[in-house]
Amino acid sequence: xxxxxxxxxxxxxxxxxxxxxxxxxxxxxxxxxxxxxxxxxxxxxxxxxxxxxxxxxxxxxxxxxxxxxxxxxxxxxxxxxxxxxxxxxxxxxxxxxxxxxxxxxx
Ligand SMILES: [Zn+2]
Numbered sequence: 001x002x003x004x005x006x007x008x009x010x011x012x013x014x015x016x017x018x019x020x021x022x023x024x025x026x027x028x029x030x031x032x033x034x035x036x037x038x039x040x041x042x043x044x045x046x047x048x049x050x051x052x053x054x055x056x057x058x059x060x061x062x063x064x065x066x067x068x069x070x071x072x073x074x075x076x077x078x079x080x081x082x083x084x085x086x087x088x089x090x091x092x093x094x095x096x097x098x099x100x101x102x103x104x105x106x
Contacts, residue, residue, distance in 0.1 A: 006041060
């Protein structure tokens, strides 16, 4: 299964099943190939990430770890609720950001 096919399958599954049942669905034999492709295309992610994060990366063409824009070293957190990555790794880097500084001071 290539990336394009995987995207199509994931979109179908996410339409068919409610968010909380996607993982259960992916564990079914009929989706074995989808599940294997999903893990292989997102193998750059850490092992303990959520299934939503893996699906998000496939659907949004993310092919490498999302790094903090300040230190460029640490991975940023993925927020399931808003389906987005933080720009910064931690409060220290957040504090160093001129962008945040400008917003707070204006
Ligand atoms: Zn950082």
